[in-house]
Amino acid sequence: MRVLMIGAGRDVRGGVSSVVNGYYEAGLDKLCELTYLPTMEDGSRLKKLLVALIARLRFEKLVRKTDILHVHMSSDNSFYRKAVFIRRAHRADKKIVIHMHGSTFDLFYKERCTEEQKRKVREIFAMADKVIALSDNWKRFLAENICAPEKIEVLYNAVKLPDPYEKDYSQRKILFLGILGQRKGVYDLLEVLPEIIQRYPDTHIYLGGDGEREKAARLCAQKGIAEHVAFLGWVRGREKEKLLRECSIYVLPSYHEGMPMSVLEAMAYGLAVVSTRVGGIPHLLLNGESGLLCKAGDTAALRALLCDLLEDEEKRERLGKAARSRIAESFDLKRNIRVIADMYKELLE
Numbered sequence: 566m567r568v569l570m571i572g573a574g575r576d577v578r579g580g581v582s583s584v585v586n587g588y589y590e591a592g593l594d595k596l597c598e599l600t601y602l603p604t605m606e607d608g609s610r611l612k613k614l615l616v617a618l619i620a621r622l623r624f625e626k627l628v629r630k631t632d633i634l635h636v637h638m639s640s641d642n643s644f645y646r647k648a649v650f651i652r653r654a655h656r657a658d659k660k661i662v663i664h665m666h667g668s669t670f671d672l673f674y675k676e677r678c679t680e681e682q683k684r685k686v687r688e689i690f691a692m693a694d695k696v697i698a699l700s701d702n703w704k705r706f707l708a709e710n711i712c713a714p715e716k717i718e719v720l721y722n723a724v725k726l727p728d729p730y731e732k733d734y735s736q737r738k739i740l741f742l743g744i745l746g747q748r749k750g751v752y753d754l755l756e757v758l759p760e761i762i763q764r765y766p767d768t769h770i771y772l773g774g775d776g777e778r779e780k781a782a783r784l785c786a787q788k789g790i791a792e793h794v795a796f797l798g799w800v801r802g803r804e805k806e807k808l809l810r811e812c813s814i815y816v817l818p819s820y821h822e823g824m825p826m827s828v829l830e831a832m833a834y835g836l837a838v839v840s841t842r843v844g845g846i847p848h849l850l851l852n853g854e855s856g857l858l859c860k861a862g863d864t865a866a867l868r869a870l871l872c873d874l875l876e877d878e879e880k881r882e883r884l885g886k887a888a889r890s891r892i893a894e895s896f897d898l899k900r901n902i903r904v905i906a907d908m909y910k911e912l913l914e
Contacts, residue, residue, distance in 0.1 A: 566597040566909045569627050571620070571650055572637030572664075574603035578744075578775065578799050581637045581666055583826040584722060588905075591725060591898040596906040600627060604646055617646065624650055633660040633909055640673035648689045655692040660912040663690060664697040668821040668844060669748070671706050687711055694912055699824035700845030718908065721845060722824040723901040724833050726893050730810065732835050734882040737768040737875050740812035740836065742800070742827040743819075745776035750818030750841065750861065755781060757868035759788050765875045769793055771808055773800040809834035813881050814874050820861045822846055829896060832856070832888035837881040839870045849896070855887040 573581045575589075585601065593599060604620040605613060628634070634654040638647045644667075654661055667673065674686060690696060690712040697720045698704040708714035743749045751772070762768050770793060772781070778796055785791045800808060815831035815838045822844035829849065831838050838856040840846050850856030857874070859866035874881050 566906075566913060567630060567632045568597045568599050568635055568909060569602060569624075569631040569633070570599060570635040570637070571602045571604050571624070571647065573643075574606040574616070575601065577603075577605065577607050580722070580823070580826045581639070584666070585637065587724060587898050588902055591902045593902040593905060596902065597909055600631075602627060604650070605643070621649070624653065628654055628657055628659065631659055633662060633912060635662045635664060637664045637666060639665075640667035640670040641677070643667065644670075644673070644686065644689075648685070651689055651692055661693045662695045662697065662908070662912070663693040665703065665707065666699065666823050668819075668823045668825075670703075671710075672821070674710060695908060700848055702844060703823065720901065720904060721848070721896060722826055722829055723896040723898040724826065724829045724892065725898045726833050726889070727806075732810070732813070732882075732885065734813045734837075734878050734885065736811075736813060737765055738812040739768065739770045739814045739816055739871070740773070740808055740831070741770070741816055742773045742805070742808075742831075743817065743825075745772060745774050745778050745781050748820050749774075749776075750820060750867075751777075751781055752784070753818045753862065753864050753867055754816060755784050755788065755790075755794075756864050757871065758785075758790050758794070760868060761871055761875065762790055762793050764872060768875060769795070771795050771797060771812060773797045773805065773808060775799050805830075806834075809836065812836060813885065814839065814871070816840070816867075816871065817846075818859075818861065818867050819843055819846075824849065829892065832896075833892045835885040835889040837874050837884040838888055839867070839874065849891075850888075851891070854884075855891040856884060 575582050575586055602620055606616045636647050696712055696717045698707055698717055701719055704717045704719050707717055745751045782796055785794045815836040817828055817840045819841055824845035841861040842858050843861055850858055852858040857870045859870055
């Protein structure tokens with residue numbers, strides 16, 4: 566099976582690169598002849614333009630030797646970039662898989678597309694032989710608005726489970742990983758922190774991510790909590806692993822999500838997770854069993870859930886261990902690559 570996979574570069578900050586790197590780590594390239602072509606990299610506009618042009622040129626050569634095109638797609642510019650490759654592969658009579666990651670693809674389609682653009686979105690998805698959705702909610706949206714339901718498969722993101730280790734649940738260290746901004750709920754978190762820190766002055770918050778870092782830092786200074794909040798920038802590799810091992814609580818008060826890799830990773834490392842009922846998170850986190858959930862934007866509930874965990878070390882440990890068990894049972898990366906390999910075989914048959 567000759568598979569050409571396209572998407573953001575493997576070093577780009579975000580969920581797609583984490584997913585793709587996980588596929589390689591788990592051995593998808595051993596189950597098929599896999600070539601990865603980055604269509605976007607972090608950097609200046611000039612660099613992004615050069616990467617896009619090089620990708621177009623390489624694609625023309627690679628697509629001739631390809632059986633299946635596997636496209637990792639998000640919304641807005643990501644959709645328009647990938648549409649060009651999909652049209653070309655369709656003309657070449659290749660099998661096409663669209664892997665839909667966009668956490669705001671529904672807003673992109675309903676609010677930012679004209680009627681003509683919506684027609685083009687549906688046209689592109691009609692060219693796909695399979696469409697991968699990250700949750701049942703996303704499958705429902707795609708089936709109701711964009712493409713035929715029989716071609717949609719739900720495949721939740723997954724992660725590799727780290728080796729067992731002894732976690733210290735006694736400390737009050739809260740971790741956040743992601744782009745600092747409104748969509749991820751960072752400002753809701755900063756709003757509730759003053760009261761939390763007043764009640765639990767040994768609490769420390771670690772914000773790993775880029776985005777509106779300066780604005781968030783100013784807010785922390787204004788609220789008098791700067792000494793309790795560390796801005797780490799984008800973290801990866803050993804630095805991220807160290808944070809996941811040392812912190813006992815993970816928080817993601819997001820407004821829009823697909824299936825966030827950061828929550829999966831936090832659960833795999835045994836953190837007690839507080840998040841919101843958006844995207845695929847409610848399927849991933851069973852409220853009260855393997856994590857705690859509240860409505861996006863409900864700062865009172867967010868404050869109460871965090872205080873509940875900060876107050877109760879036993880609860881942190883119970884939820885953290887249950888979260889790790891849930892990853893082991895239902896979100897194992899090796900299972901995912903077997904599902905994908907079987908999908909490829911089915912398409913070629």
